[in-house]
Amino acid sequence: MDQDALRVDGLFLSRSGRTVLSGVSFALAPGSFCGLIGVNGSGKTTLIRALLGLLPADAGGIEGAARGHRALGYVPQKIDADPYMPLRARDVVALGFDGHRYGLPLPSRRRRDRVAAMLAAVGADAFADRRLGDLSGGQQQRIFIAHALVREPQLLLLDEPLANLDMPSIAGIVSVLKRIARESGVTVLISSHDVNPLVGALDRVIYLAGGGAVSGRPDEVLRSGVLSRLYGHHIDVLRVHGRLVIVPAGETHPIAPDEPHVERLE
Amino acid sequence: MFADYMINAWIATSLVAVAAGMVGFFVVVRGAAFAAHALPLGAFPGLAAAWLLGIAPWSLILAFAGLGAFGLARSGEKAPHHTATALWLVSMLALGNLLLSRMHAYSNAVFAVLFGEVLGVSNTQVLAVAAIVAVTVIAMALLYRPLLLSTLSPDLAAAAALPERRIATLFLLIVALVTSAALPLVGASIVFSLMVGPASAARLMTDRPGWALGLSVLLALSTVWSALALAYEADWPIGAFVGVMGAVWYGVGRIVRWQSGRLRRG
Ligand SMILES: Nc1ncnc2c1ncn2[C@@H]1O[C@H](COP(=O)(O)OP(=O)(O)OP(=O)(O)O)[C@@H](O)[C@H]1O
Ligand SMILES: [Mg+2]
Numbered sequence: 001m002d003q004d005a006l007r008v009d010g011l012f013l014s015r016s017g018r019t020v021l022s023g024v025s026f027a028l029a030p031g032s033f034c035g036l037i038g039v040n041g042s043g044k045t046t047l048i049r050a051l052l053g054l055l056p057a058d059a060g061g062i063e064g065a066a067r068g069h070r071a072l073g074y075v076p077q078k079i080d081a082d083p084y085m086p087l088r089a090r091d092v093v094a095l096g097f098d099g100h101r102y103g104l105p106l107p108s109r110r111r112r113d114r115v116a117a118m119l120a121a122v123g124a125d126a127f128a129d130r131r132l133g134d135l136s137g138g139q140q141q142r143i144f145i146a147h148a149l150v151r152e153p154q155l156l157l158l159d160e161p162l163a164n165l166d167m168p169s170i171a172g173i174v175s176v177l178k179r180i181a182r183e184s185g186v187t188v189l190i191s192s193h194d195v196n197p198l199v200g201a202l203d204r205v206i207y208l209a210g211g212g213a214v215s216g217r218p219d220e221v222l223r224s225g226v227l228s229r230l231y232g233h234h235i236d237v238l239r240v241h242g243r244l245v246i247v248p249a250g251e252t253h254p255i256a257p258d259e260p261h262v263e264r265l266e
Numbered sequence: 267m268f269a270d271y272m273i274n275a276w277i278a279t280s281l282v283a284v285a286a287g288m289v290g291f292f293v294v295v296r297g298a299a300f301a302a303h304a305l306p307l308g309a310f311p312g313l314a315a316a317w318l319l320g321i322a323p324w325s326l327i328l329a330f331a332g333l334g335a336f337g338l339a340r341s342g343e344k345a346p347h348h349t350a351t352a353l354w355l356v357s358m359l360a361l362g363n364l365l366l367s368r369m370h371a372y373s374n375a376v377f378a379v380l381f382g383e384v385l386g387v388s389n390t391q392v393l394a395v396a397a398i399v400a401v402t403v404i405a406m407a408l409l410y411r412p413l414l415l416s417t418l419s420p421d422l423a424a425a426a427a428l429p430e431r432r433i434a435t436l437f438l439l440i441v442a443l444v445t446s447a448a449l450p451l452v453g454a455s456i457v458f459s460l461m462v463g464p465a466s467a468a469r470l471m472t473d474r475p476g477w478a479l480g481l482s483v484l485l486a487l488s489t490v491w492s493a494l495a496l497a498y499e500a501d502w503p504i505g506a507f508v509g510v511m512g513a514v515w516y517g518v519g520r521i522v523r524w525q526s527g528r529l530r531r532g
Contacts, residue, residue: 052424052425054421054424054425069425069426069427072425074421074422074425076419076421076422076425079418079419079421079422081417081418081419082295082296082297082417084295084469084470085295085417085418085469085475086295086468086469086470086472086473086474086475086477086478087414087418087473087475088473088474091414091474091475092418095411095414095415095418095422096422098411099411099412099414099415099422099423099426100411100412100415100423100426100427100428101411101412102408102409102411102412103407103408103410103411104407104410104411105410105411129473130473131473147422
């Protein structure tokens with residue numbers, strides 16, 4: 001029996017001849033709530049697709065208890081379905097349950113109950129019978145999370161699920177995910193270019209930069225010294241009125257490290 | 267209207283309507299309408315060549331439509347790849363034109379097949395249509411859920427370990443198959459309308475995918491039935507009426523959706 005839900009060892013991956021990941025290693029404990037943080041283009045989507053087996057690695061290993069598509073739930077970064085597609089929120093979740101099967105869907109109480117339970121778990125009861133295309137971004141995000149969870153995966157991979165959401169929606173979705181991780185023991189890996197909406201909730205941070213990664217508890221990773229070593233040049237990690245700001249030193253930035261309400265995390 | 271020589275026409279067009287309504291539903295929701303427009307018209311040189319060689323048109327139509335389906339599948343059926351589809355379509359029309367110019371004597375016959383020749387369908391033709399439609403219905407039933415899932419998101423389909431590219435190719439081949447069954451009956455210019463008109467209306471009238479598919483079949487049947495009655499009573503070319511009905515159904519669909527939106531908002 002594997003101790004880790006997922007273990008990535010020295011992963012190398014290039015796309016169209018350009019190296020995107022060069023030696024990424026980390027491990028995820030079962031039931032942990034993990035953030036995959038990095039700027040645009042740092043390779044978050046690439047890494048998640050490699051974990052799903054959708055992109056072949058050049059070298060390195062991906063192991064752990066949560067391997068294979070049955071053990072993985074996935075919420076892609078972008079889903080641009082036709083807004084006129086006749087598909088209710090409920091139907092989207094049902095497709096997560098048995099959309100990969102061939103043949104017509106026969107009525108099934110088990111499917112109906114699972115779908116209803118998932119819709120309730122993500123707080124989507126109120127709009128379960130509305131057309132997907134008529135829902136707001138935050139409502140659709142909840143539906144896709146239910147789609148990913150309905151087959152009871154061990155590891156849930158969410159690619160930038162909080163982008164384009166307002167603060168209440170972000171808080172709502174983070175608390176839904178935290179509760180699911182706690183109650184059903186699902187390991188959650190959630191990517192974001194901004195660490196702030198997540199940092200209070202995270203058990204673990206995997207920080208991607210320059211093709212490499214560091215991982216650990218948020219207070220271990222989000223420090224000037226650690227990130228400077230990862231980037232290969234000096235980085236300031238500042239706390240401003242409780243928000244974390246990560247800036248390369250020397251870059252013109254509205255926040256100066258020496259102002260009184262700014263704290264530097266060495 | 268139900269004279270002996272009309273019976274085959276009723277049977278053949280009804281069969282074609284069932285297949286076109288089913289396949290058309292996915293053509294519309296996948297945003298593959300342009301591909302479905304290009305496939306029948308691109309099979310036009312096959313038709314012309316068959317007349318030139320004096321052989322039955324089915325095989326050559328199927329060959330050209332099948333070739334087109336493979337080509338489109340390689341370049342992708344959707345919007346970003348419209349250029350390739352358009353270029354292919356134009357070259358096929360040019361080729362058909364060239365073949366047509368070689369055979370003045372047959373231009374009547376070619377006209378009949380461009381715009382449909384439904385009276386005088388032979389028993390063998392009915393059998394061929396029945397076989398093609400049976401294959402289509404079985405294939406669509408098998409692919410129903412995987413097609414819905416990959417239409418919603420190719421990424422979600424791939425993550426569920428579905429062979430997403432292969433399913434897309436198979437779907438275009440089915441479109442080609444229905445095309446080759448429908449083309450000699452309703453005409454190259456009208457197959458598209460029969461596939462897209464009823465389906466685009468049906469998806470606006472209900473939020474459930476299964477119901478929309480069934481409704482699409484019903485609307486396609488009512489279209490060919492009224493077209494056939496008019497062809498008999500008023501000597502209209504069947505294709506002309508099918509084309510008009512396609513546009514009418516779309517208008518009705520828009521009105522239904524607008525009305526149901528008003529009802530929901532109260
Ligand atoms: N299909 C592709 N072909 C070639 N290179 C690609 C492709 N997709 C991404 N890349 C490159 O791989 C690198 C990592 O991209 P990726 O999409 O993984 O970044 P990301 O961290 O998810 O960014 P974002 O925050 O913008 O979503 C980028 O430099 C990008 O240019
Ligand atoms: Mg990304």
